Amino acid sequence: MNKPVILCVDDERIILSSLKSQLVQTLGEEYRIEVAESGEEALEIIEELIEQKQELPLIIADQIMGGMYGDELLARAKKILPDTLSIMLTGQATAESVGEAVNKASLFRYISKPWNEDDLTLTIRSAICHYKDQRELKRHECHQEILNQVLQLALAPMPFEDRITQSLAVILSTECFRSLNKGSIYISDREHEDLVVVSQINRGIAPDNQGDFDTNDKQIRLIRTPASSDTAALTYYRAPIILSNKIFGFLYIYVDNRHQQNIQTTGFISSICHTLAGMLRLAQYNLALEKHNTVLEELVDQRTSQLNQALRKQEQLNDILLEANQKLEYYATTDELTGLMNRRSFFNRADQEAARAHRYGRNAMMIMLDVDFFKEVNDSHGHHIGDKLLAKVAQVIKANIREHDILGRVGGEEFAIVMPETDLKEAHEICERVRLAVSETNIEVEGTAVCVSISIGMSEIRRDELSIGNAMIRADQALYSAKHKGRNLISVN
Ligand SMILES: [Mg+2]
Missing domain, CATH: 3.30.450.40 (GAF domain)
Known part of the structure; x- marks a missing residue:
């Protein structure tokens, strides 16, 4: 292993030799001592040491030398090796040159010649310690x-x-x-x-x-x-x-x-x-996190897909349910044969209208209609023809009343109408139109034309009546009266 070097520089050989022997005595085998008789020679040695990657902890230099002075040498060495410490050794140096060396070369110490051996030994040991501490600190940083x-x-x-x-x-x-x-x-x-x-x-x-x-x-x-x-x-x-x-x-x-x-x-x-x-x-x-996330994403995808499937199924079921409800509503309120309101549905709507007329003091008419001699149609042509006839009569009645009139099939061949906002005269005109239309309609049944008429009974819905119950009884009585008077007639109670 290459030892660190201490470089001694003095133009007097005898001093150099004495310095070297004291250093060897002080430091033993740990350091190699190099000597130079001038500043110029010292610089050459420094360059060689750098080339060989040799450590140079300390330079001890005389100040007054032929050629380059000690302060200049130390200043130049400092530039090349900033960590190397320097000691100046002289008997005749001016305060100015010492000051210069302290400033430019960061002089570690100045020692006067002739030196005290103990002082020199202590100074060198202290410089080496300082150098090592600095080096360790730098390495640590x-x-x-x-x-x-x-x-x-x-x-x-x-x-x-x-x-x-x-x-x-x-x-x-x-x-x-x-x-x-x-x-x-x-x-x-x-x-x-x-x-x-x-x-x-x-x-x-x-x-x-x-x-x-x-x-x-x-x-x-x-x-x-x-x-x-x-x-x-x-x-x-x-x-x-x-x-x-x-x-x-x-x-x-x-x-x-x-x-x-x-x-x-x-x-x-x-x-x-x-x-x-x-x-x-x-x-x-x-x-691990990536793997976990991948599994999680897959699971979420799977769950989302399952959920979407379930939602689609639910939507289909909802559609089916909606359709079923609509059908149920239709069958619950509609007379299948004629497509008119059935009895229950008619009473609901008609009672609502009676209550409205009562609340606001408005006119409303109750009409009962019955197909004349319907039993004979059934008996001579059969019930299926009777059914066709009823459906046709329903169409004719519906076509000849107003859109807001409430029409329903309330018995076998019996129909009822509630006419809101209508007085007796207006109702009579409408009923006459209906009666004529039915009597003028030829209903084609299996190649032969069947002709029917209707009888009509009318009554006002009185303003003190909350439902159609009594008005219906009165209209029924009028209908009975129309039948009794010869049919195909309108009778008013
Ligand atoms: Mg000298």
Whole structure:
């Protein structure tokens, strides 16, 4: 493993050598000490270190040197490596140049020559501590930022695989994984529980597939595979994605040497795996919800269809019922033979009219009509001819009264009329018209013309009468009288 470097710069070799030996004594083997005899040489070393990806926590520089001065060197180094700390070491520096170095190079400390060994040791230890703290803080902030991004992706409205892939890309942008930018995420196959790759970046194929691998290992492992004739040596983290204490997949992240076996990195990977497990759970919930919704929709469709069927059936039944009711109403109120109101229906309507005339003090007439010698028609031609004759007479009566007159068949060959808003004279004219029309009508029955007449009895419906009962009796008496006087007549009570 490459050690972090401390760079010492002084134009006097003897000072450089003394500084180096004190640093080695103080820091032991943990750091590599590089030396430069000028600012220019120091800058070259810095560039080489950057190229080799070497960490440079600290530069200790003399101020007064031939060529580039210490303050300028430190200011330029600060621009290239902002995290590197610097200490200035000089005997003749002006307050101005020290101030300049403090400002431009963010000088950590200034130490006068000749230095006190304890002071230098303490200062260096403190600088290294400060550097490490800063680096950890930065790493922590970076991890925090990446975790936030992954958490936001976990809630983003996109397919599960896309979410995983974008999360992997974000994780690989972390400093510790960026240099190799190589990783993959495997999740258990839903049906077969085999691990299938859900996402991989830069062919970060799981090397475990090539060798023995305990799929129940719940620890985050740093795995090293040695180089072979075909492949280079590989180092990667293998981290289980655990949901409800069961491994659902693995995250593989390749890492370069500098970041291996770091407790912060392991903590970060652990947090990421928890978030991935959360994503997985969310995907499972969504899947279950989708299935549930599909079943529910099917059920609703089925129920709706059943309901519609039932409604259609109900509609048909309603139509049948309506038709039956209409028929029932017709048969309950209508005389089948003549199509006129039957007796019951006539009395209802006629009584209503009598009550109305009583309430408003209006005229109304009650008329009784009877076919003359009807028994003889029945006897000589048969009842079926009698029926035809009655139907024809009913038609003639109906055609010769007014639309608002109330007409009904109240007995075998007997008809009754209530004439609203009508006085005796008007009623008589109408009855005469009816009588004539019937007597002039030849009714064709089986090739021969049958001629009939009617007798008519009339009575007023008196204004004190609430129903037609008494008026009907009086009209009946008048009808009897018309019959008695020779038939085909109108008689008034
Ligand atoms: Mg000098």
